[in-house]
Amino acid sequence: MNLKLIMFFVIIMFIGNASANLNDCELIQINSTHWYFETTQTDLADGEYNYQAFANNISSDYRILTVSAAPAGNPPAITSWQNDKTLNNTLDFTINTSESVNFNATANQTITTWNWYKDAADQSHNYDNITLNWSTAGLKHVIVNATNANGTSESITWNVTVELLEEYIQEQIQFYFI
Numbered sequence: 001m002n003l004k005l006i007m008f009f010v011i012i013m014f015i016g017n018a019s020a021n022l023n024d025c026e027l028i029q030i031n032s033t034h035w036y037f038e039t040t041q042t043d044l045a046d047g048e049y050n051y052q053a054f055a056n057n058i059s060s061d062y063r064i065l066t067v068s069a070a071p072a073g074n075p076p077a078i079t080s081w082q083n084d085k086t087l088n089n090t091l092d093f094t095i096n097t098s099e100s101v102n103f104n105a106t107a108n109q110t111i112t113t114w115n116w117y118k119d120a121a122d123q124s125h126n127y128d129n130i131t132l133n134w135s136t137a138g139l140k141h142v143i144v145n146a147t148n149a150n151g152t153s154e155s156i157t158w159n160v161t162v163e164l165l166e167e168y169i170q171e172q173i174q175f176y177f178i
Helices: 165-176
Strands: 025-029 035-039 047-051 063-067 078-083 092-096 100-107 113-118 129-133 138-148 156-163
Touching: 078 138, 078 156, 100 138, 100 156, 129 138
Parallel strands: 092 156
Antiparallel strands: 025 035, 047 063, 078 100, 100 129, 113 138, 138 156
């Protein structure tokens, strides 16, 4: 969703009373000779609009107001991530079917929504961490991204190889005796 906050100021250098006929705007007097229009319209499309100011029944020439989207802030970035199996930012690791793993992430901005996916299934878990486990063996994926008014971060993906407990124990025994 691209929201626009449009504010424009038009200095009118007429002496005396002034009035304006712009939708959703307010004419504000700065001093006896300076006025400005202010609006927070969000439904104006990018482009150019004509306006005319009036003071003491004398109108100005038509002026052009250019409207463009306010530059959005940069989308958030996930700056660190970890899991409690490796205790670091490793994205590929192996667990067995009896283990649960806590994943966490930190972003560089305040986050409105954390989006967690377990093997492409949305977990509807709006926190910066999640604990997951699997009952079947195979290559599994955990994905997280973060959203706020500035956009959505790039995703972080963990690749988790899940082994049946028996296979995991056999691999560990072989590892220690090699």
